[in-house]
Amino acid sequence: MKDNVDISVDFAGVKLANPVFTASGTSGYADELADFVDINLLGGFITKSITLKPRKGNAPPRIVETDAGMLNAIGLANIGLDKFIKEKLPILERMTTAVFVNVAGETIDEYVAVVERLATERVIAGFELNISCPNVAKGGISFGTEPGQVSEITSAVKKAVGEKILIVKLTPTVTDISVIANAAVEAGADALSMVNTFTAMVIDIETRKPVLANRTGGLSGPAIKPIAAYLVNKVYNEVAKKNRIPILGGGGIRTASDAIEFIIAGASAVAVGTANFIEPDCTTKIIEGIKKYCVRKETNIKELIGSLGK
Amino acid sequence: MMVCSENKDVFSAVVRSNKKIGQRFYRLGLEFSGDCAEPFGKARPGQFAELDLCGTALPRGEAIPEDLCDMAERNILLRRPFSFCDVTVKGDKTVVDILYDVVGPATLRMTTLSAGDSISIIGPLGNGFAMPSGKETALLVAGGMGAGPLLHLAKVLTADYPNIKVVAFAGAKTATTLPFEKRLDEVSEVLGFPLAEFAGYGIESLVATDDGSAGYKGFVTDCLLEWLGRCGLAAKDMIIYSCGPEKMLAKVAEIAQEKNIDCQISMERMMACGIGICQSCAVECKVAGSNETVYKLCCKDGPVFNSNEIVFSN
Numbered sequence: 001m002k003d004n005v006d007i008s009v010d011f012a013g014v015k016l017a018n019p020v021f022t023a024s025g026t027s028g029y030a031d032e033l034a035d036f037v038d039i040n041l042l043g044g045f046i047t048k049s050i051t052l053k054p055r056k057g058n059a060p061p062r063i064v065e066t067d068a069g070m071l072n073a074i075g076l077a078n079i080g081l082d083k084f085i086k087e088k089l090p091i092l093e094r095m096t097t098a099v100f101v102n103v104a105g106e107t108i109d110e111y112v113a114v115v116e117r118l119a120t121e122r123v124i125a126g127f128e129l130n131i132s133c134p135n136v137a138k139g140g141i142s143f144g145t146e147p148g149q150v151s152e153i154t155s156a157v158k159k160a161v162g163e164k165i166l167i168v169k170l171t172p173t174v175t176d177i178s179v180i181a182n183a184a185v186e187a188g189a190d191a192l193s194m195v196n197t198f199t200a201m202v203i204d205i206e207t208r209k210p211v212l213a214n215r216t217g218g219l220s221g222p223a224i225k226p227i228a229a230y231l232v233n234k235v236y237n238e239v240a241k242k243n244r245i246p247i248l249g250g251g252g253i254r255t256a257s258d259a260i261e262f263i264i265a266g267a268s269a270v271a272v273g274t275a276n277f278i279e280p281d282c283t284t285k286i287i288e289g290i291k292k293y294c295v296r297k298e299t300n301i302k303e304l305i306g307s308l309g310k
Numbered sequence: 311m312m313v314c315s316e317n318k319d320v321f322s323a324v325v326r327s328n329k330k331i332g333q334r335f336y337r338l339g340l341e342f343s344g345d346c347a348e349p350f351g352k353a354r355p356g357q358f359a360e361l362d363l364c365g366t367a368l369p370r371g372e373a374i375p376e377d378l379c380d381m382a383e384r385n386i387l388l389r390r391p392f393s394f395c396d397v398t399v400k401g402d403k404t405v406v407d408i409l410y411d412v413v414g415p416a417t418l419r420m421t422t423l424s425a426g427d428s429i430s431i432i433g434p435l436g437n438g439f440a441m442p443s444g445k446e447t448a449l450l451v452a453g454g455m456g457a458g459p460l461l462h463l464a465k466v467l468t469a470d471y472p473n474i475k476v477v478a479f480a481g482a483k484t485a486t487t488l489p490f491e492k493r494l495d496e497v498s499e500v501l502g503f504p505l506a507e508f509a510g511y512g513i514e515s516l517v518a519t520d521d522g523s524a525g526y527k528g529f530v531t532d533c534l535l536e537w538l539g540r541c542g543l544a545a546k547d548m549i550i551y552s553c554g555p556e557k558m559l560a561k562v563a564e565i566a567q568e569k570n571i572d573c574q575i576s577m578e579r580m581m582a583c584g585i586g587i588c589q590s591c592a593v594e595c596k597v598a599g600s601n602e603t604v605y606k607l608c609c610k611d612g613p614v615f616n617s618n619e620i621v622f623s624n
């Protein structure tokens with residue numbers, strides 16, 4: 001038992017070797033991170049957001065560091081669907097880990113077009129719908145803040161995913177995240193991913209201007225962890241548990257204990273983002289740490305999920 | 311003794327020295343042994359590495375310059391990029407030197423590193439300077455801390471390209487901010503103030519200070535322009551290499567374009583990952599034969615670019 005602890009999980013019907021994912025936009029298309037960590041050891045891999053057409057992204061500065069976190073306003077810079085299929089899919093095809101493609105767009109049709117093109121690709125386990133990017137003028141977060149729109153985009157994309165699973169990624173920058181989560185679930189989401197970054201600003205007091213060219217950016221990193229853990233628990237209690245919908249939880253995870261907090265709060269799997277920049281191999285350590293915890297506590301992932309006491 | 315990560319490119323280095331060499335300038339010496347020695351031994355001038363300084367302590371209160379006291383309170387999270395001013399292979403060890411300027415919380419922490427400390431480092435990263443094949447003269451134009459990678463380049467050029475004449479131009483606001491170990495007045499005067507380090511490689515160098523406290527009074531780019539005016543060399547036989555503040559690089563690029571001289575510059579951007587993942591380090595570049603521009607990544611496509619590619623912001 002000790003050497004080979006089973007920390008596999010069933011995530012909306014996809015069998016994962018362990019509950020640890022790398023988060024979208026923080027691990028590229030896998031080839032970049034592959035020098036540092038064996039991607040196949042991950043429970044799941046999520047690509048950078050893909051849009052129908054390539055996107056240049058925002059002007060620099062695109063990031064700024066804050067205490068225990070960072071703001072980013074990348075603006076969904078990505079290579080676009082065609083190049084993704086030509087250059088990156090062959091790399092992903094060699095992976096044994098569960099691969100999820102994160103999809104973004106400016107219109108519902110764009111989201112649907114991307115998913116339709118990829119829905120039959122064998123290597124793809126599912127899609128993560130990014131309706132929570134705070135850094136683009138059109139689309140992005142605007143789809144994720146109003147329940148009617150969440151419902152509309154989720155059901156349109158659900159029709160296009162075929163056999164694949166559909167994860168809807170939620171923004172925390174809303175009054176009641178459970179309302180949004182519920183809209184996604186009712187419209188057919190197979191899983192929820194939370195949280196994306198929090199809209200935030202850093203001001204340069206010398207120039208009295210925002211540091212980021214985009215003015216605002218999304219806050220990620222350890223600073224958001226306790227808020228994210230709370231929101232995961234709230235959505236677990238109010239939406240996910242009764243609908244038997246798994247949550248991919250995250251926000252500020254750096255260590256195994258951070259990851260375990262999210263699982264106890266109600267996440268079936270966890271996504272590690274910003275921490276990859278500091279320790280590109282941190283996910284390996286997190287996986288090992290979760291195993292050790294399960295041995296020490298004589299427990300397993302299934303029993304841990306949503307086990308938060310009163 | 312040396313602990314190397316099993317994964318490629320995250321290395322552990324041991325601090326050998328950390329010397330203060332000017333008001334705010336330090337030279338950090340890092341030693342790599344075992345499996346780490348080889349990749350760093352092959353580091354090219356202009357490449358860089360990402361240092362994790364989160365676990366490094368701040369200096370004592372009184373040792374923090376007053377203008378940085380407020381900033382010092384901030385905690386750091388991300389690694390910081392630094393290029394190399396010298397790389398030396400000694401048997402099975404590699405020593406890498408970094409010239410750095412104390413500007414904020416991470417570089418303040420860096421000053422407390424002392425011999426024997428170990429530090430996590432990712433590198434060598436990015437593309438360095440292209441070598442001057444077919445050229446007769448290489449001009450190195452440094453602004454402030456930009457001297458670092460150009461010193462590394464000077465070493466490689468003088469060793470590997472003995473037939474190429476190298477001339478260095480170093481600029482700073484005032485003489486005290488020049489990041490070199492020897493005081494300027496210790497250096498003999500040939501043409502302007504040759505700098506100790508470049509002189510050590512047998513390189514003629516010219517100094518410019520904004521206030522005229524040493525060498526040419528004015529910007530290093532004016533000094534370069536004046537020199538080009540009287541050098542009598544053909545543009546096609548020269549190449550400019552430059553590193554420093556972006557405003558200076560923009561001016562160097564302009565001069566190179568006007569005079570039709572090949573020019574390579576090392577750019578800086580805020581970097582979250584340094585390894586081509588996060589897309590944070592965008593550099594706006596021209597697309598040949600069109601009015602369009604693209605964003606290239608400073609960490610992966612650079613930090614060295616051909617100067618005629620870059621769209622400078624102002």
Ligand SMILES: Cc1cc2nc3c(=O)[nH]c(=O)nc-3n(C[C@H](O)[C@H](O)[C@H](O)COP(=O)(O)OP(=O)(O)OC[C@H]3O[C@@H](n4cnc5c(N)ncnc54)[C@H](O)[C@@H]3O)c2cc1C
Binds near residue numbers: 391392411413455579
């Ligand atoms: C490829 C590369 C090579 C570099 N090589 C060297 C080197 O050899 N020696 C050296 O001293 N420095 C070098 N730098 C710059 C160095 O990384 C920053 O000075 C350092 O990150 C500052 O950290 P800090 O926490 O002390 O200050 P921060 O609080 O992070 O910054 C202090 C001030 O500097 C600005 N700043 C920080 N990082 C950058 C950056 N990357 N580009 C432009 N402005 C920035 C900030 O906006 C702020 O105003 C290099 C940067 C890059 C991208």
Ligand SMILES: Cc1cc2nc3c(=O)[nH]c(=O)nc-3n(C[C@H](O)[C@H](O)[C@H](O)COP(=O)(O)O)c2cc1C
Binds near residue numbers: 049074133222251273
């Ligand atoms: C630089 C950067 C780029 C990101 N890009 C994307 C993206 O393209 N699509 C997306 O859905 N989320 C993106 N995210 C959000 C992350 O996937 C993650 O949800 C968020 O950063 C919170 O997790 P963390 O605190 O562990 O980083 C990005 C985050 C960062 C820091």
Ligand code: FES
Binds near residue numbers: 584585589
């Ligand atoms: S710093 Fe992350 S892509 Fe360049």
